[in-house]
Amino acid sequence: MAVKDYLRHRFFPHIWCPGCGHGIVMAGMIRAIEQIGLKKNEVVVVSGIGCSSRMAGYLDFHTMHTLHGRALAFATGVKLGRSDLTVIVPMGDGDALAIGGNHFIHAARRNIDLTAIVMNNRIYGMTGGQGSPMTPFGIRSTTAPFGSTDPAFDLVQLATGAGASFVARTTTYHAREMTKIIAQAIQHRGFSVVEVMSQCPIYYGRKNKLGDGVDIMKGFRDETTVIGSKKKEAHPDLIERGVFVDKEGAVI
Numbered sequence: 001m002a003v004k005d006y007l008r009h010r011f012f013p014h015i016w017c018p019g020c021g022h023g024i025v026m027a028g029m030i031r032a033i034e035q036i037g038l039k040k041n042e043v044v045v046v047s048g049i050g051c052s053s054r055m056a057g058y059l060d061f062h063t064m065h066t067l068h069g070r071a072l073a074f075a076t077g078v079k080l081g082r083s084d085l086t087v088i089v090p091m092g093d094g095d096a097l098a099i100g101g102n103h104f105i106h107a108a109r110r111n112i113d114l115t116a117i118v119m120n121n122r123i124y125g126m127t128g129g130q131g132s133p134m135t136p137f138g139i140r141s142t143t144a145p146f147g148s149t150d151p152a153f154d155l156v157q158l159a160t161g162a163g164a165s166f167v168a169r170t171t172t173y174h175a176r177e178m179t180k181i182i183a184q185a186i187q188h189r190g191f192s193v194v195e196v197m198s199q200c201p202i203y204y205g206r207k208n209k210l211g212d213g214v215d216i217m218k219g220f221r222d223e224t225t226v227i228g229s230k231k232k233e234a235h236p237d238l239i240e241r242g243v244f245v246d247k248e249g250a251v252i
């Protein structure tokens with residue numbers, strides 16, 4: 001099937017701004033699900049609230065569009081009730097790590113078989129570009145017009161420390177790598193976290209004068225490297241991509 005066959009056309013046009021990265025992630029998720037060979041009625045997509053969370057409306061699987069920050073709690077209930085279904089949770093970085101931060105670390109600790117795909121655009125997109133726990137030090141947002149005075153979480157380290165049994169990072173620039181990693185995460189039994197660096201050209205891009213969506217994606221190309229590469233040794237500031245943790249997960 002084509003990507004469009006997995007979409008609910010009655011909800012289109014979508015709300016995403018031109019150049020937003022979230023559509024690239026949604027297409028990657030669809031391709032991963034198709035590659036694994038899951039049928040539509042074997043997948044449940046549970047989301048909170050945010051631009052990224054709108055996926056639960058657009059995707060033609062079983063879906064629940066729940067409360068901001070609470071998606072993992074709802075998803076845990078779904079998995080406990082129907083462990084035969086594959087439960088995927090698309091999240092924003094605010095949704096996952098600000099209001100939903102406690103749910104996130106405890107989902108990782110419990111290691112229930114859920115896949116959290118965190119679209120890290122480093123900002124609250126839907127509500128107007130406020131800073132999130134993923135906004136780096138010195139970066140501008142609506143709530144930090146002169147630059148953030150706080151450091152950001154390292155999502156990979158946070159998820160690993162909290163006990164997630166599959167932890168990976170990729171970007172919207174690396175679309176094929178993203179699809180492969182999402183497929184691995186979905187097939188992994190246990191709590192899987194995939195950080196996808198995604199672009200919000202409208203708020204993050206504009207406030208920090210980073211150009212359009214393509215310019216920000218070129219930044220992902222230039223500012224990242226695969227885990228353990230020679231480039232990383234020469235340029236320690238590069239952000240690593242790939243699978244950081246892949247160990248035995250939970251029974252549920």
Ligand SMILES: Cc1ncc(C[n+]2csc(CCOP(=O)(O)OP(=O)(O)O)c2C)c(N)n1
Nearest residue numbers: 049050051052068092093094095124125126
């Ligand atoms: C309980 C609650 N608090 C706050 C909000 C307002 N709100 C909606 S989306 C959002 C943040 C969205 O940012 P993020 O989760 O990073 O997703 P993005 O829009 O960037 O994809 C907030 C604060 C809400 N809907 N419910």
Ligand code: SF4
Nearest residue numbers: 016017020051125200
């Ligand atoms: S506000 Fe940002 S995150 Fe939301 S749809 Fe627009 S570009 Fe995407």
